[in-house]
Amino acid sequence: MSSTDAAPAAGFAETVxxxxxxxxxxxxxxxxxxxxxxxxxxxxxxxxxxxATVVDYYLRFLARFPDLRTLAAASQDEVMPYWAGLxxxxxxxxxxxxxxxxxxxxxxxxxxxxxxxxxLPGIGRSTAAAIAAFAYGERAxxxxxxxxxxxxxxxxxxxNPAARAVELQLWDTAQAMxxxxxxxxxxGAYTQxxxxxxxxxxxxxxxxxxxxxxxxxxxxRINAKQHExxxxxxxxxxEERQCAMLILEQDGCVLLEQRPSSGIWGGLWCLPQxxxxxxxxxxxxxxxxxxxxxxxxxALSHTFTHFKLHIEPWLLRGAAPRLRQPAPGxxxxxxxxxxxxxxxxxxxxxxxxxxxxDGLL
DNA sequence: GAGTCGTGGGC
DNA sequence: TGCCCAAGACT
Numbered sequence: 423m424s425s426t427d428a429a430p431a432a433g434f435a436e437t438v439x440x441x442x443x444x445x446x447x448x449x450x451x452x453x454x455x456x457x458x459x460x461x462x463x464x465x466x467x468x469x470x471x472x473x474a475t476v477v478d479y480y481l482r483f484l485a486r487f488p489d490l491r492t493l494a495a496a497s498q499d500e501v502m503p504y505w506a507g508l509x510x511x512x513x514x515x516x517x518x519x520x521x522x523x524x525x526x527x528x529x530x531x532x533x534x535x536x537x538x539x540x541x542l543p544g545i546g547r548s549t550a551a552a553i554a555a556f557a558y559g560e561r562a563x564x565x566x567x568x569x570x571x572x573x574x575x576x577x578x579x580x581x582n583p584a585a586r587a588v589e590l591q592l593w594d595t596a597q598a599m600x601x602x603x604x605x606x607x608x609x610g611a612y613t614q615x616x617x618x619x620x621x622x623x624x625x626x627x628x629x630x631x632x633x634x635x636x637x638x639x640x641x642x643r644i645n646a647k648q649h650e651x652x653x654x655x656x657x658x659x660x661e662e663r664q665c666a667m668l669i670l671e672q673d674g675c676v677l678l679e680q681r682p683s684s685g686i687w688g689g690l691w692c693l694p695q696x697x698x699x700x701x702x703x704x705x706x707x708x709x710x711x712x713x714x715x716x717x718x719x720x721a722l723s724h725t726f727t728h729f730k731l732h733i734e735p736w737l738l739r740g741a742a743p744r745l746r747q748p749a750p751g752x753x754x755x756x757x758x759x760x761x762x763x764x765x766x767x768x769x770x771x772x773x774x775x776x777x778x779x780d781g782l783l
Numbered sequence: 784g785a786g787t788c789g790t791g792g793g794c
Numbered sequence: 795t796g797c798c799c800a801a802g803a804c805t
Contacts, residue, residue: 509791627794
């Protein structure tokens with residue numbers, strides 16, 4: 423159920439462009455360029471991640487990997503530390519894989535059409551359209567969280583925006599706005615304007631309708647339904663899980679192990695993790711390490727999107743003069759090198775508390 | 784369609 | 795404090 427017919431489409435895109443030029447965001451580090459590499463990198467980092475969080479990661483990443491070839495020439499282990507803490511690590515693995523594919527199979531030339539860009543790993547329809555719009559001016563619509571908020575409210579589109587039928591309606595509506603726009607439409611400004619509206623005016627909590635250039639034709643504004651749209655997604659209760667983590671320290675080194683590429687924290691380096699303290703002790707003994715002197719540290723919990731993890735950390739400072747042979751996938755890491763290691767946020771937090779003077783991020 | 788995949792900010 | 799969600803994509 424919606425009121426798509428009631429909301430005016432004429433002048434929609436041009437209104438957004440005018441507002442973007444006057445009141446939108448202009449100084450972000452990935453703006454003011456048509457370099458598809460920089461635009462692509464920013465769009466991947468910005469997936470499900472707020473602008474304020476991305477800025478520092480983006481600048482640091484770009485300084486180390488300034489172009490496609492530099493990224494393709496690096497190993498994944500060189501890339502991951504620059505993504506550690508940002509989350510959704512499959513994005514980094516896909517980014518790296520994508521750089522290699524473009525360099526090896528496409529001669530280093532970034533594809534130009536949104537349809538082709540969307541074939542690359544980690545790039546869906548919306549991200550492909552954003553890259554094509556910013557880099558090449560292609561008239562392809564995006565559909566991210568911002569645009570969903572603006573469109574569901576402006577056109578009065580009810581139902582879970584993630585549901586198939588609703589999502590399809592949103593895409594069709596977005597395409598219709600482009601079809602109705604002037605041929606001279608500035609796609610960069612339009613695309614940016616929609617996101618700026620969603621981030622600045624059409625926010626979830628208290629939308630600033632008095633500042634919105636679309637308020638005059640907006641279904642939600644006219645009918646006072648701002649707080650009913652977009653419809654909230656149904657959510658089931660988050661599961662709770664427990665684990666024990668072992669900080670095995672010896673000769674100024676900590677034992678870390680690399681996670682498999684699939685699953686949580688894929689490709690990152692973690693502390694050895696066990697279901698509980700008993701499993702941890704058994705593992706220690708089987709490797710010839712006496713778990714007896716291990717000290718229990720303050721617990722911490724970490725909330726993911728779909729579950730909550732309660733971590734019970736144990737500290738075991740070795741007395742033996744020599745490092746034991748690490749198991750496959752494990753590595754003794756000097757404390758001084760932790761700052762450059764790809765650690766998940768809670769592990770970094772834990773080790774920061776233990777080695778506060780070592781300049782971890 | 785429903786799960787999986789991180790982290791931090793806002794209220 | 796807990797809950798929602800952010801420039802989504804993939805299985």
